Structure formats: C-alpha cells, structure tokens
Amino acid sequence: MGEAIELHGLSFRYAEGSPWVVRDLDLAIRPGEFFVLLGPSGCGKTSVLNLIAGFERPTRGEVRVSGQPVAGPGADRAVIFQGDDSLYPWLTAAQNVEFPLKIRGMSRRERQGLVAEHLRLVGLVGHEGKYPHQLSGGMRQRVQIARALVVPETRILLMDEPFVSVDAQTRAVLQGELSDIWMRSRKAVLFITHDISEAVALGDRVGVMTSGPGASIREIVGVSLDRPRRRSTPRFGELYEHIWGLISGTVAADAGMGRGSTHA
Amino acid sequence: MELASRRGRNDWIVAAVPAAAILLTWEVAAAATRARYGVPGPSHVLITWGRMIADGSLLADINVSLRRILVGFAIGSALGYTAGLLLGNFRALRRFCDPYIHFSRYVPPISLISLAVILFGIGENSKVFLIVYTATFMVLLNTIAGVHAIPTNRMRAARSFGAGTFQLFTHVIVPSSVSHAITGMRIAMGNAFATIVVAEMLAARSGVGFLIYNSYQYLDIDKILIGIFTLGLLGYLADLAMRRLDRSLARFRPLGF
Amino acid sequence: MRDDLLRPRWRVPRQTAILPRTWMPIAVAAQTYVVAVIVFLVAWEVSSRAYGIPLLVPPVEVTFRKLVQLVKQGLLLRDILWTTGRVAVGFFIGSVAGATAGLAMGYWPIIRRMLEPYVNFFRFIPALAWISIVLLLLGTGEVARISIIVYTSVSAVLINTLAGIVSIPPAQLRAAQTFGANQSQIFSRVIFPGTVRYILTGMRLALGSAFMAVISAEMLVADQGLGFLVINARLWMAMDEALVGVIFIGLLGLLADRLFGYLVNRYAWRFYGGTGSEM
Structure with a gap:
C-alpha cells in the first residue's frame, strides 16, 4: 500500500503574475498517520489543504491521494473547516451529521445507525435535536x-485549524478526544495549526513551514511520544523549544522580532 | 464552485446581444406596422428624445420634478434624522411615539394625496408634503436602528472619559448613526421617485409624471417611453449620489463607525 | 429593522388574576397603545375645533359616523377585499417569479451576466411609471393593476435573492462537495435553503411596495379598492372619507406585515441560524 497523500513539486498561485502562495512543496503522508502542518498565519497552510481537498488546482506539480491524482473534492477526503460556518444552520446536529449520508443515497435505517454511532463517538448524545446556534463552539466542532x-469511505481527515475559535480548556479536551478517536479509527489526518503545543500534542510528525509568500516545508520533526501525551514531560518541552526555534527564525526575519516575545 | 460574482472582460457582449436583438425586432416590427398602429420604433423615440431636450420641454419637467423631490427630501431627512436621534436615545419619548410610528410606516405616502391636496391645495406644497412624509419615516426608522446598533462599550468608553450628554451626541452617537441614516435616505430617495410620479399623474400640470400620464391621453407612446427612461436615469443618478455621499463620509470614520 | 422596540406588540395576553412577570412589558405596551389612541383622538378633536372649518378638518365624531355609514353600506368591506385580493395575487406571482429568476441568475453565471444590467436598469424605474404602457398593452382591467404589483414584487425579491446566494459561506458549498454532492443536490440542499431567509426578506419588502403600488394603481384606474376610496373622496372634498380610507390602508398594511412576520417566525425560523428573523 502506497502513501495516503503525496505532494510532488506542488506550487500554487491564484493568477498568472501574482505571488506564489506555495512553492515547490514535496511531502508524503502515510496511511493512518497523524501529520501536522505548522506555520505562522498567512503562510499558505490552508492553500495546501485546499489543494489536497480538491477545492483549488495546483499551478504546477501534483497531488496524489492513495496513489490517484486529485481531480476534485471527493468523499475519500473529509474536511473539517476552520470556524463553524460550514454547518448548515437549518439542520439539527443529527441532521448535519446525516447530511453526507443522504447525499450518498443511503437508506434511512443505515443512516440512523451511523448517525447515532458517531454522535456517541463525539459525545453529543442528548444534543441531537439542537440547531448549530444552540450549541457551544466546542460542540459545533464535534458535530463537524x-x-x-x-x-464509511473516508480515508483521510483534513483539518484546518479546527479548534482555533474555542476556549483553551475546551480545546485541550477536544485535542484529547481527537487523539482517541484517531487511534481507534486509524484514518490518516492532515492537521493544520499555528499552535506549537497543539502540534506536539497531536502529531506523529510535524511539518514546520517557512513563512509565506511562496511557502514550503522547512523541516519535518518526528514526535515519538506515547499517547495520551502530557505537556509537562521534559521531552514535550524540548520538542516545543526545538520547533519554536525553527519558527521564530522564520518569523523574526519577517517581523523584526527577537525570541523574547514568546507566545503562549 | 464559488458563487461570488466574477466579472470578465466580455460581460457586456453577453448582455448586449439580447438587447440589440430586442431593439432590432422592435424597430423592424414598428416600421412594418407603422401605417396600422403608429407605434414608434427605437430610432423614432431617440429622435423625439433629442428634440425634447433641444426645445427644453423635457428639462423643464425634470426641473420641476427634481425640485419637488429635493426640497421635500431635504426637509424630511433633516426632520427624520433629528427625530430619530431623539427617539433612539430617550426611551420615554420613544415609548410615547412608538404606536404612531408603527402605524404611519404602513401608510403609503401616496394615500395621503387627497388629504394633502385638500389641506395644501393643488400647488407645489401638497407634492412637497408627500415627499417630506416619505423621507421622514424612512430616515427616522433607520436612524433609530443605527442608534441601537451602537455597541454599549463604545458609549461606556466615552462616558468613562467624562463625556457629557451633548458630547456623547456629537462624538459618538452622530458619527455612529450617520451611515444608517444615509441608508434610510437611499431608500427614501427611491420611494420619493415612486411617490412623485403618481402624485404628478393625479394632481399636477407639470413634471415627468405628468408628462407620462398626459402623453397617455394623447397616445404619444414615444413621449411615454421617454418619460419612463428619464425617470430611471434620474433615479439611478440620485442613487449614485447617495452612494458617493456615504463613501465620502465613510472616509471620516475609518474605524468602523 | 433591528430595533425590537419598533416591532408592534399587539398580542395582549388573556386576562388572568395576576399577570406573570414576563408578561408585564406586553401589558405596558398595550397601555401605551391605548394611551396613544386616546391622545391622537384628543389632538384631532382639538385641532379640528381650532381650525374651525369642519369640511377641511372634520371632527372625530363626523369621521366616525362616516366610518359607520361606509361599513353599513358595505362599501368599506368591498374596497378592503378588492385591495387585499389584488395584493395577494400580485404578491404571490411576483414573489415566485422573483425568487425563481434570482436563483437562476445566482446559479448560472451566464444568465446572471445576461440579465444583471437590465435588473440594474429597471429597478430604478418606479412601477407606476409603467402604468401608461401597461394600460395600452393590457387594457384597463384587473390584469393591468395586478401586473404593476407583480413588477414591484419581482424586483424586491429578485435583488434580495441574488444577495442571498452570494452570501452563502463557501465552506458550506465545499463541505457538500467533499461529501460527493452533485450540482442539483448542492442546489436543492445547500443553495436554496441558504437563500430562503433572503427571499423572505425580499418578500417582506415586496409586500410593502405591493401596497404602495396597489393604492397608486387604484387611484389612477379602478372603480373599487381603498385607493379608489381615497381618491374618490377628494373629488367631493370628503375629507372624512379620505381619512377613513387612509386609516384602513395603514391597518391593512400593518396586518399583512404582522401576518407575514408571524408565518415566518412560526414556520421558517430554522433558516435564520438563531439570529431571529427580525420580523
């Protein structure tokens, strides 16, 4: 079995003559792997995700998913969007989860079983009948x-800073749950974030991006920590410092800032 | 798939082709049946339009209609904005006026024409009155909405710096609500055109509305069409002016006021 | 309108011994309405006496007697029914046509590019400006009046539908695509439900302009309807009759708007994502 996702010399820009958003990116993500793409805001992380999802076409280079070149969006790759406006406000939590199954023409009985199972998986039992606006930010991300x-056909999860708009405590809880769900489902995950500790807490490998425009990957850091991971261990701190070193070099060159202004 | 509008270089061709086809058909059909129906073709309408501009008759009607609208619009906007600021800020006053506002907003201005003519006579005042009424309520309602949309913290901040009620008005409430008021004025401008046309058809001897209705009596189809298109043009220009006004004022409130 | 204080609070709760706390504001609102009507009537009576010409500013009593007379003759009911019927038919046809055209334009860029310049041109022409042409083409019957109402309704609904389609978050479309939804599924399950609230906003505006249009049309060419009642009153200098007409035009418009708002809040609230319909 080949790689889950392969990027070969991937370059992207919106129009002829406009600056490159992504430049000469090579990457391979293995089946069942949790890969985190980490980088400062505006570095082109989301564009990489859009290219893999099939929302955008590469200007140069190629995206392959399970060995096949990507022709457009497809059910083998599920996207969890940043923010919560991809949920359908006129459908309840359960109806939102049911939506892709309806699109696929599944029978009512099959749908009900799957929906109930997955609502249970993300801990939304008791909230099935609520509409998105009646749910908290964290619950909405659980629905997503x-x-x-x-x-059932989904092999790859593409997650675009899914927890960026929830509070810190909820985020930590959701990260733990996501880690559990991933270990059970063994689907490949591409997770995008700008939060270093989130990257270290979740990823098997972390790809640190250079800052845009024309971004590519500076270094891939392997995170060989046992799960569930604890942030208080020395190894966690070392990885954090190492990655921060890579990023701050990138950012400081842009923003003229030294290491002193560490973020949370 | 993105639904945001994208404009291409050749957009106008797509739109122009059916228009050209319609105009051509109209021209040919009109020419073929001229003897029987006397319907003017587009070229004939254009010629009449040019003649009416040249002899000043069209400009005279435009002048009359525009003056009625602008005078009424200015008075109505000023009234509506002032009242809106007061009603938006003083609860007791608003509670008192609430029922009247509710009722009046559902009374189409034109339905007051009989009252206006009986009270103010057939002259200019009755028409101006209708436009005043049209503008006042639109601007009033939008100004109140604008005052209520001001974030509480923006008001509290000014208070904490020691601003008094007057300063609160001049430094926070007025700049914050201007944009809403202008939105109201834009809508009011559209309604003013709709009202003045009918008012001039019913109770006037001049103006573009009169031109349209009077030409109907004489079956001057070209003049009817000229009146209609002139109104569209004026309405468009007035709307453009309102948008310009909003944008130029927006420069003075760059922080989202 | 954003301001909830501008929404009428007509519903007076059934009388109970002790009004629950939450009902108090409604009771207060009812009081303000009663006060408002009384103040209005007193002011009217005073200004009528001060003016001194009952023909121009008729006293309350005279107007009320006129109202009773119009009701007894059945004329008021007849005019109300005609006006309501015309608005209902024109509003319905115009809304369906406007929403259909708007969805088509939003969905197929080619149609949009073809029609948009015309929409932008025609929306600045007041409906009643067309009356002469309409009378020439369609005669002076019901079709002419209703077509004017259709025209105003179409433009309001159409423009709002277009605005709605553009405002659908791209993430909603993309999510559907990732689930393998085809074009017609995206249209029926994402674009249309996402546009419903804008269509309804357009319909509410259209309802207002439909009343404006029907009154104007009835003033210009009709033998029944509230617009006719008002304009006919002017010929006889019957100020009392004109006043009755104006009051009922206002009431009818208010009632229609509230009914529409009620139906939207009752049946279409899901499409507002918790922000409330503001109707």
Missing part, C-alpha cells in the same frame, strides 16, 4: 468531526 467521520 462526526460529520467528517460518518462516511
């Missing part, structure tokens, strides 16, 4: 995760 996992 359930909706992404519910399609």
Whole structure:
C-alpha cells in the first residue's frame, strides 16, 4: 500500500503574475498517520489543504491521494473547516451529521445507525435535536468531526485549524478526544495549526513551514511520544523549544522580532 | 464552485446581444406596422428624445420634478434624522411615539394625496408634503436602528472619559448613526421617485409624471417611453449620489463607525 | 429593522388574576397603545375645533359616523377585499417569479451576466411609471393593476435573492462537495435553503411596495379598492372619507406585515441560524 497523500513539486498561485502562495512543496503522508502542518498565519497552510481537498488546482506539480491524482473534492477526503460556518444552520446536529449520508443515497435505517454511532463517538448524545446556534463552539466542532467521520469511505481527515475559535480548556479536551478517536479509527489526518503545543500534542510528525509568500516545508520533526501525551514531560518541552526555534527564525526575519516575545 | 460574482472582460457582449436583438425586432416590427398602429420604433423615440431636450420641454419637467423631490427630501431627512436621534436615545419619548410610528410606516405616502391636496391645495406644497412624509419615516426608522446598533462599550468608553450628554451626541452617537441614516435616505430617495410620479399623474400640470400620464391621453407612446427612461436615469443618478455621499463620509470614520 | 422596540406588540395576553412577570412589558405596551389612541383622538378633536372649518378638518365624531355609514353600506368591506385580493395575487406571482429568476441568475453565471444590467436598469424605474404602457398593452382591467404589483414584487425579491446566494459561506458549498454532492443536490440542499431567509426578506419588502403600488394603481384606474376610496373622496372634498380610507390602508398594511412576520417566525425560523428573523 502506497502513501495516503503525496505532494510532488506542488506550487500554487491564484493568477498568472501574482505571488506564489506555495512553492515547490514535496511531502508524503502515510496511511493512518497523524501529520501536522505548522506555520505562522498567512503562510499558505490552508492553500495546501485546499489543494489536497480538491477545492483549488495546483499551478504546477501534483497531488496524489492513495496513489490517484486529485481531480476534485471527493468523499475519500473529509474536511473539517476552520470556524463553524460550514454547518448548515437549518439542520439539527443529527441532521448535519446525516447530511453526507443522504447525499450518498443511503437508506434511512443505515443512516440512523451511523448517525447515532458517531454522535456517541463525539459525545453529543442528548444534543441531537439542537440547531448549530444552540450549541457551544466546542460542540459545533464535534458535530463537524462526526460529520467528517460518518462516511464509511473516508480515508483521510483534513483539518484546518479546527479548534482555533474555542476556549483553551475546551480545546485541550477536544485535542484529547481527537487523539482517541484517531487511534481507534486509524484514518490518516492532515492537521493544520499555528499552535506549537497543539502540534506536539497531536502529531506523529510535524511539518514546520517557512513563512509565506511562496511557502514550503522547512523541516519535518518526528514526535515519538506515547499517547495520551502530557505537556509537562521534559521531552514535550524540548520538542516545543526545538520547533519554536525553527519558527521564530522564520518569523523574526519577517517581523523584526527577537525570541523574547514568546507566545503562549 | 464559488458563487461570488466574477466579472470578465466580455460581460457586456453577453448582455448586449439580447438587447440589440430586442431593439432590432422592435424597430423592424414598428416600421412594418407603422401605417396600422403608429407605434414608434427605437430610432423614432431617440429622435423625439433629442428634440425634447433641444426645445427644453423635457428639462423643464425634470426641473420641476427634481425640485419637488429635493426640497421635500431635504426637509424630511433633516426632520427624520433629528427625530430619530431623539427617539433612539430617550426611551420615554420613544415609548410615547412608538404606536404612531408603527402605524404611519404602513401608510403609503401616496394615500395621503387627497388629504394633502385638500389641506395644501393643488400647488407645489401638497407634492412637497408627500415627499417630506416619505423621507421622514424612512430616515427616522433607520436612524433609530443605527442608534441601537451602537455597541454599549463604545458609549461606556466615552462616558468613562467624562463625556457629557451633548458630547456623547456629537462624538459618538452622530458619527455612529450617520451611515444608517444615509441608508434610510437611499431608500427614501427611491420611494420619493415612486411617490412623485403618481402624485404628478393625479394632481399636477407639470413634471415627468405628468408628462407620462398626459402623453397617455394623447397616445404619444414615444413621449411615454421617454418619460419612463428619464425617470430611471434620474433615479439611478440620485442613487449614485447617495452612494458617493456615504463613501465620502465613510472616509471620516475609518474605524468602523 | 433591528430595533425590537419598533416591532408592534399587539398580542395582549388573556386576562388572568395576576399577570406573570414576563408578561408585564406586553401589558405596558398595550397601555401605551391605548394611551396613544386616546391622545391622537384628543389632538384631532382639538385641532379640528381650532381650525374651525369642519369640511377641511372634520371632527372625530363626523369621521366616525362616516366610518359607520361606509361599513353599513358595505362599501368599506368591498374596497378592503378588492385591495387585499389584488395584493395577494400580485404578491404571490411576483414573489415566485422573483425568487425563481434570482436563483437562476445566482446559479448560472451566464444568465446572471445576461440579465444583471437590465435588473440594474429597471429597478430604478418606479412601477407606476409603467402604468401608461401597461394600460395600452393590457387594457384597463384587473390584469393591468395586478401586473404593476407583480413588477414591484419581482424586483424586491429578485435583488434580495441574488444577495442571498452570494452570501452563502463557501465552506458550506465545499463541505457538500467533499461529501460527493452533485450540482442539483448542492442546489436543492445547500443553495436554496441558504437563500430562503433572503427571499423572505425580499418578500417582506415586496409586500410593502405591493401596497404602495396597489393604492397608486387604484387611484389612477379602478372603480373599487381603498385607493379608489381615497381618491374618490377628494373629488367631493370628503375629507372624512379620505381619512377613513387612509386609516384602513395603514391597518391593512400593518396586518399583512404582522401576518407575514408571524408565518415566518412560526414556520421558517430554522433558516435564520438563531439570529431571529427580525420580523
């Protein structure tokens, strides 16, 4: 079995003559792997995800998923979007999770079983009948995760800073749950974030990007920590410092800032 | 698949082709049946339009209609904005006026024409009154909405710096609500055109509305069409002016006021 | 309108011994309405006496007697029914046509590019400016009046539908694509439900302009309807009759708007994502 996702010399820009958003990116993500793409804001992380999802076409180079070149969006790759406006406000939590199954023409009985199972998986039992606006930010992200996992054909989860708009405590809880769900489902994950500790807490490998425009990957850091991971261990701190070193070099060159202004 | 509008270089061709086809058909059909129906073709309409501009008759009608609108619009906007600021800020006053505002906003201005003519006579005042009414309520309602949309913290901040009620008005409430008021004025401008046309058809001897209705009596189809298109043009220009006004004022409130 | 204070609070709760706390504001609102009507009537009576010409500013009593007379003759009911019927038919046809055209334009860029310049041109022409042409083409019957209402309704609904389609978050479309939804599924399950609230906003505006249009049309060419009642009153200098007409035009418009808002809040609230319909 080959790689889950392969990027070969991937370059992207919106129009002829406009600056490169992504430049000469090579990457391979293995089946069942949790890969984190880490980089400062505006470095082109989301563009990489859009290219893999099939929302955009590469200007140069190639994206392959399970060995096949990507022709457009497909059910083998589920996307969990940044923010929560991809949920359908006129559908309840359960109906949102059911949506992809309806699109696929699945029978009512099959749908009900899968929906119930995945709502249970993300801990939304008791909230099935609520509409997105009646749910907290964290719950909405759980709905998104359930909706992404519910399609049986899904092999890859593409997650675009899914927890960026929830509070810190909820984020930590969701990260732990995601880690559990991933270990059970063994689907490949591409997770995008700008939060170093999130990257170290979740990823098997962390790809640190250079800052845009024309971004590519500076270094891939392997995270060989046992799960569930604890942030208080020395090894966690070392990895954090190492990655921060890589990023701050990139950012400081841009922003003229030294190491002193560490973020949380 | 993205639904945001994208404009291409050749957009106008796509739109122009059906228009050209319609105009051509109209021209040919009109020419073929001229003897029987006397319907003017587009070229004939254009010629009449040019003649009416040249002899000043069209400009005279435009002048009359525009003056009615602008006078009424200015008075109505000023009234509506002032009242809106007061009603938006003083609860007791608003509670008192609430029922009247509710009721009045559902009374189309034109339905007051009989009252206006009986009270103010057939002259200019009755028409101006209708436009004042049109503008006042639109601007009033939008100004109140604008005052209520001001974030509480913006008001509290000014208070904490020691601003008094007057300063609160001049430094926070007025700049914050201007944009809403202008939105109201834009809508009011559209409604003013709709009102003045009918008012001039019913109770006037001049103006573009009168031109349209009077030409109907004489079956001057070309003049009817000229009146209609002139109104569209004026309405468009007035709307453009309102948008310009909003944008130029927006420069003075760059922080999202 | 954003301001909830501008929404009428007509519903007076059934009388109970002790009004629950939450009902108090409604009771207060009811009081303000009663006060408002009384103040209005008193002011009217005073200004009528001060003016001194009952023909121009008729006293309350005279107007009320006129109202009773119009009701007894059945004329008021007849005019109300005609006006309501015309608005209902024109509004319905115009809304369906406007929403259909708007969805088509939003969905197929080619149609949009073809029609958009015309929409932008025609929306600045007031409906009633067309009356002469309409009368020439369609005669002076019901079709002419209703077509004017259709015209105003179409433009309001169409423009709002277009705005709605553009405002659908791209993430919603992309999510559907990742689930393998085809074009017609995206249209029926994402674009249309996502646009419903804008269509309804357009319909509410259209309802207002439909009343404006029907009154104007009835003033210009009709033998029944509230617009006719008002304009006919002017010929006889019957100020009392004109006043009755105006009051009922306002009431009818208010009632229609509230009914529409009620139906939207009752049946279409899901499409507002918790922000409330503001109707």
